[in-house]
Amino acid sequence: MRKFGADLSFYKEGLRFLILTLILLTIIGFWSDEFYGVFGENNYVTIHLMIEILIIVVTITIAIQSWLISPYAQSNKRLYLGALFLTIGLLEIVHALSYKGMPFFIMESTTYAPTWFYILARLLLPIGLLAIFSMKEKKIHAYYRWIIFSIPLFFISACVVFIYLPTPFLPPLVEEGNGPTALKNNLQYMAIFFQLVLILFLINNYKLAPSRISLFLGGSVYLIISDILFTTYIDVYDIKNFIGHIFQLSAFYLFFRAIYYASIEKPFQQLLRTQEHLKKSQEEMHFMAYHDDVTNLPNERYLLEELKENLYIDQSEKAVLAIEVDRFSTIKASLGNTYADQMLNIVAQRLQKFLPEKYILSILREDYFIVFIDDQKNTQSLMHLGKQLQEIMTEPIHLQHFSLNVNLNIGISLYPTDANTEEELLMHAKYAMLEAGKIPARILYYELIMSSGMTDKLILENDLHKALDNDELFLEYQPQIDLQTGRITGVEALIRWQHPEKGWISPGTFIPIAEESGLIIPIGQWVLETACYQVKLWEKEGLPPLKVAVNLSLGQLFQQDLVEMVQEVLVKTELEPQCLQLEITESMTINIDQMTTALRNLKELGITIAIDDFGTGYSSLSYLKDFSIDCLKIDRSFVQKIQSNSTDEALVAMIISMAKHLQLNVVAEGIEEVEQLAYLMASNCETVQGYLFSKPIQPKLLQENFHEIQNNAQSILGQLTLIEI
Missing domain, CATH: 3.20.20.450 (EAL domain)
Structure with a gap:
């Protein structure tokens, strides 16, 4: 959902730029003459300066951004991009300072110096981007940024010295009264050529980073439009000159967005997605901790916490129903775990569908269910509820080619009549459930005599002592x-244990006994x-x-x-x-x-x-x-x-x-x-x-x-x- 929102925002921004482009091109195509000198002859230096300042802000921001993230990203490409845009920004600064009509900068302002600074920046940008995008990305230590970012300062210093030589070495690019020279236009066309090469390179690598490359493509197209306008305008008062600067500013903004997206926005989105995934994983792990993996019902841990919280609030009578599928261990041994789990899940669904939401239905590790009733009115209703639960199981359970008739054994324990603690309440309900399997009705309330069932456990423990000596234990191998x-x-x-009288005994039955008695050693x-x-x-x-x-x-x-x-x-x-x-x-x-x-x-x-x-x-x-x-x-x-x-x-x-x-x-x-x-x-x-x-x-x-x-x-x-x- 978050990714969809980001894509939608990206689409809306692209649509806004497209509308702006159409409006500006429409003005040029139909009302170019009407808008000639629209801002007044005395204001164009100020307007030019304002646009240049914005371009400088964008380029220097890109450089600062690359400088700040370099200790963490440690990417050679990002450092070189920062140095490139620092160079462009410095060229734009000296271009603005030396622009005709500006106050004294080194010498009286003319069209010679600022035009050369602009052309240098214009050629350097596509060539630099091509070189950086073509190189192989690798890690580079953060301390190299001092060396890399010092190169633009030496380069700009050399350019200033070279262009401001007492005797001009380079030919002029703009002639007073005649506008741009052929050399200036040819250099502009050369910049367009390199920009087109960059566009082809970006399109060829589009699948690697669609969002980022789309922004670079948009910026490149805007630069080409600005180049065309700068080669066709009559003079500085032509609306094409102003709109050309608008496209140039928009291009640098898109470049900034591309680098910002790759360096900050995309990693941040990935961080948010990681946090969401972590939160979801924690929720899933919490659910796994408190729910059974077969039936998704609350497990024993969940049940005990609920009992501790609700059992002692008041002295109202509360009840626990322990419910087991009759002969479940035999079914599990005969059909395998898959069918046994499917059957258990069907039973859980039927119970869950029938029981009111206010009752807590859970399942314990021994594969039997517990129903906790917080406010029990009378024992007759409990017996009636038990019979209703048995009735919903009269319909056979179909497991592929098996059709099984399921009976439920139900034991009932009451608080505080039968138990004083939550552990006793569950244990006594289990005793009643085990005894219920021995009678036709299969429903029993707990009675004190049922605790004697512990005697059977002691007998089994005693038999287990003899099992090892009597070769009753054996191993199977899978x-x-x-x-x-x-x-x-x-x-x-x-x-495995083959008891001489009781037959096959499940490891789930005798291993816990062995653990408790020390026989496991x-x-x-x-x-x-x-x-x-x-x-x-x-x-x-x-x-x-x-x-x-x-x-x-x-x-x-x-x-x-x-x-x-x-x-x-x-x-x-x-x-x-x-x-x-x-x-x-x-x-x-x-x-x-x-x-x-x-x-x-x-x-x-x-x-x-x-x-x-x-x-x-x-x-x-x-x-x-x-x-x-x-x-x-x-x-x-x-x-x-x-x-x-x-x-x-x-x-x-x-x-x-x-x-x-x-x-x-x-x-x-x-x-x-x-x-x-x-x-x-x-x-x-x-x-x-x-x-x-x-x-x-x-x-x-x-x-x-x-x-x-x-x-x-x-x-x-x-x-x-x-x-x-």
Whole structure:
């Protein structure tokens, strides 16, 4: 919008100059005789002096402007332009001082000296501009401006001495009573010729700077018009002489506008656009910090701040509804993240459309929704609301060729009846929600006995202690594909737990338990050692060397002997350090100093460090400043929406471009569709992983299907390359 406004202003100014030009040329064409001597014979010296003063002001202003910005711009062209216009300005000064009719200057004023000063300025201008525009722009130190700007002073001094020799060396250009001589007109035509050459040069380079060159073109045309008028006027009282000076003044004004635009106005506009972009980026980052990236609903951080602000204002009863999609984790594991996110987004839209605006609808990290009701009248209305929410989900959700029937489990917690704090209120609503999934109605109010659900968590923690010894934990590996060659260059190791009684347990369930209990330390060491052994075993079995990516948890990162443990594993497994990549996430930014030290020591071993799920948090960019890293992994939530969300597309492009400039590798996660792959290829992403090529699989299966997966990847990439060609 700002650029459009600037273009419109530029267009309006050009239109005004065009109208002025037409008016002046019309006067010359139809009323030249009528306007002869219109200002009175005694006033022409004053009028000439006024116009010359304005020209001098414009030229000297250009020179001063170039002088002032030279310490910052440090451009040789700008310095030379300043020196050129300083020379023109000084020539105009001595021209005005020596003009016939002016007071005594060195000697009695005649037409000889001022005409030569004018012709010198007129020839110097186009020749100087051609020379400056033709040279290659380069940086020049600011102290050179003293040398460059001293040249005009020596030049003018030489011209004054030469022209004011006791015996005139140059022939006169104007004869008293006869007007301009043939030599004067020929020199004027020569100036026109050089001005035409300059115009051709500017037109040939128009695309480089349209606005600036348009102004120089306009000024050049005005100078040519003034030259023509100065060669055709009868005497100084001819209106052509006056209008010629008006065109000359207008030309210098346009030159000033061109240099001002390039030196000040355009950089200022760019600064304003940068500020607007920064403000917009800050707003987007703030939105990302307080909203979920899948549904755009307020997230847990937003909800907690709202609860802290509104929960304790008065003693009116308030309520929280915790809502989950029944069997959502199973659906997510079966269909993949893309379809699961699409389904979650549809549920969010239906809830948002139904609920009144005064209710706060948000989504928590565990993929369940929270509705906060600030002023609750009675419990019956809450139960009725819950049933209405379930009813709006009776219509199946269609995801391409899938048609899913969705049930909602709803837990209700009341303040101050069930909880005294916002954390308790949310926690108790969650307990009720989990219990609601076990009954047909799927709606429950919180009861004290539900807190015993914590017992289940303790049981799971106890089982996790045994899981490592009983070989219930195992690793699956997801291949990473190099987009240049289509080869599998690495794998990501992902931990799994097959409980003997409860079956498959999501890492999202047991990893937090492991973190809280401290089990993450032995489990993390087992994962690292197993992954390193496996890569070395594959190599012995004939597979090419692969880099294995292993996630570091927060507990591991603060492990005192982490570096020594990693080094021992590398020695024990005989794996080359460059074949190991450790991945950190934003949840680890609590103690930056300790992180910086730990990561630096790990990198000294020769391994690489990656940021996993880059871009999902409010402080992602701080990693690039605070930590020495090698790789960015673009979070799947951005990748999977690049086809439909221009913001995510722009963020992915920005991350890739930023990584290229910082010489970081880029891995895009969650590639499930060919269109996503095509966009990443076009954006010069280096490596990808996702269900499009292979889901995480067990090591033996990966070994047996290694070449098949790789050939399939190369086939897909080859087809996309052919399409692009």
